Amino acid sequence: MLGGRSRLNPEVGPELTEPETLRSEDGALQVRLEAVAGRLRIAGREATAYGYNGGVPGPTLRLRPGDRLQIQLVNRLDAPTNLHVHGLHVSPEGNGDNVFITVAPGESFDYDYRLPEDHPPGVFWYHPHHHGTVADQLFGGLYGAIVVEDVDALPVARERVLVVSDISLDAAGRLRQPSTMERMMGREGELVLLNGQVRPILTARPGERERWRVVNACTSRYVRLRLDGQQLDLLGIDSGRHAQPRRVEEIVLAAGNRADLLVTTAAGTGTLQALGVDRGGMGGMMGGSVSGDVGPLATLEVAGAEAAAPGPVPQQRLRDLRGVEVAERRRLTFDMGMGGGMGGGMGPGGMSFTIDGREFDPHRVDQAVLVGAVEEWVIANTSPMAHPMHLHVWPMQIVAEGGRLLDDVRWQDVVNIPAGGEVTVRVAFDDFSGRTVYHCHILDHEDNGMMGIVEAGRQ
Numbered sequence: 001m002l003g004g005r006s007r008l009n010p011e012v013g014p015e016l017t018e019p020e021t022l023r024s025e026d027g028a029l030q031v032r033l034e035a036v037a038g039r040l041r042i043a044g045r046e047a048t049a050y051g052y053n054g055g056v057p058g059p060t061l062r063l064r065p066g067d068r069l070q071i072q073l074v075n076r077l078d079a080p081t082n083l084h085v086h087g088l089h090v091s092p093e094g095n096g097d098n099v100f101i102t103v104a105p106g107e108s109f110d111y112d113y114r115l116p117e118d119h120p121p122g123v124f125w126y127h128p129h130h131h132g133t134v135a136d137q138l139f140g141g142l143y144g145a146i147v148v149e150d151v152d153a154l155p156v157a158r159e160r161v162l163v164v165s166d167i168s169l170d171a172a173g174r175l176r177q178p179s180t181m182e183r184m185m186g187r188e189g190e191l192v193l194l195n196g197q198v199r200p201i202l203t204a205r206p207g208e209r210e211r212w213r214v215v216n217a218c219t220s221r222y223v224r225l226r227l228d229g230q231q232l233d234l235l236g237i238d239s240g241r242h243a244q245p246r247r248v249e250e251i252v253l254a255a256g257n258r259a260d261l262l263v264t265t266a267a268g269t270g271t272l273q274a275l276g277v278d279r280g281g282m283g284g285m286m287g288g289s290v291s292g293d294v295g296p297l298a299t300l301e302v303a304g305a306e307a308a309a310p311g312p313v314p315q316q317r318l319r320d321l322r323g324v325e326v327a328e329r330r331r332l333t334f335d336m337g338m339g340g341g342m343g344g345g346m347g348p349g350g351m352s353f354t355i356d357g358r359e360f361d362p363h364r365v366d367q368a369v370l371v372g373a374v375e376e377w378v379i380a381n382t383s384p385m386a387h388p389m390h391l392h393v394w395p396m397q398i399v400a401e402g403g404r405l406l407d408d409v410r411w412q413d414v415v416n417i418p419a420g421g422e423v424t425v426r427v428a429f430d431d432f433s434g435r436t437v438y439h440c441h442i443l444d445h446e447d448n449g450m451m452g453i454v455e456a457g458r459q
């Protein structure tokens with residue numbers, strides 16, 4: 001045995017299972033979510049990890065625009081936690097999507113979210129957001145998917161929710177703690193899971209159109225997904241949509257991104273591959289931080305009688321902020337540095353993780369915006385690693401990458417900012433006032449200070 005380095009021997013190749021689905025009725029969904037630490041089933045084995053309601057992932061919540069979602073979060077962990085509904089356009093105040101709430105061990109909190117009638121459809125997710133322990137709690141198994149359904153359903157044979165996550169478990173199934181270096185780079189788990197399973201099998205008939213809602217719930221890992229031999233059409237990333245589904249060979253998801261995909265099946269066996277993404281490193285000084293090839297994530301077996309051709313996908317209506325007046329322009333700079341600096345250097349290995357030279361301060365408002373304003377933010381990255389920038393509550397329209405204007409409409413709530421690069425986004429601060437955050441979705445970076453506060457106020 002190799003002691004601490006020996007790993008859980010996963011069960012490989014079971015049939016794909018999906019978490020329990022909890023669906024709204026008559027415009028409302030009430031859910032009790034218990035965050036539990038203990039014995040759970042992961043990769044077909046007993047593990048000692050975290051989960052919501054005893055499962056990894058937690059239940060899938062299915063909503064419609066205009067719904068009210070009430071979640072009673074019960075904390076059965078031995079540390080404080082809370083809940084973030086990633087990507088939902090809901091109020092950040094009070095008992096809404098308020099990341100400043102602390103739910104102590106043994107206590108509970110009642111969240112109450114109201115989705116606007118025009119809330120975009122798509123796939124979203126939930127996970128803890130208690131500053132300082134986000135990476136630990138998410139890596140341990142605390143996440144689940146949220147689907148906001150289309151007003152006009154798309155014609156598909158079936159839908160699947162596919163949550164990609166990673167975790168490191170020792171041979172006894174216990175969580176392995178990350179090293180200082182891993183926290184600096186952003187920890188990546190040794191096991192990459194699909195709905196908590198290793199290389200599950202999916203079955204379909206030829207000619208069927210399936211809808212895959214893929215969530216990258218990894219703590220830091222980026223994934224590049226391919227499904228050779230099958231037809232992939234991308235509806236969009238996060239809550240974004242293309243006017244028409246776009247034929248793709250592969251998709252890249254940074255930590256926190258989701259893909260809404262159509263798969264049109266052809267007879268044979270397809271392998272869903274998760275390939276590597278170079279997200280930079282520490283300039284050769286301390287080795288790279290590449291999200292390496294995972295290999296097969298799932299197997300799709302397509303056999304049987306040919307299905308009837310599915311109906312057409314309706315044209316999607318897109319909002320475009322490129323032609324509107326911009327009320328304010330800002331520049332935000334993500335950086336990493338060795339030690340020193342103003343209040344810096346407190347992160348792993350003496351490294352500081354900053355936005356505009358400052359680490360997160362829960363008592364400081366970094367960006368004051370007006371409700372209803374459209375702003376343009378240039379997000380720059382002067383560090384040698386990529387950082388996926390996430391803004392809560394309001395989605396971002398990417399208008400330029402590296403100063404080059406885009407010729408299509410792209411809305412995301414996690415935007416990858418390449419090492420040494422910059423991306424320009426426009427944000428419409430619609431509907432809600434209050435304080436919330438933007439941060440790096442490599443959650444070790446967030447926990448170590450790469451986060452700022454935006455406050456939307458009324459004039």
Ligand SMILES: [Cu+2]
Pocket residue numbers: 386387388440441442445446450
């Ligand atoms: Cu980062």
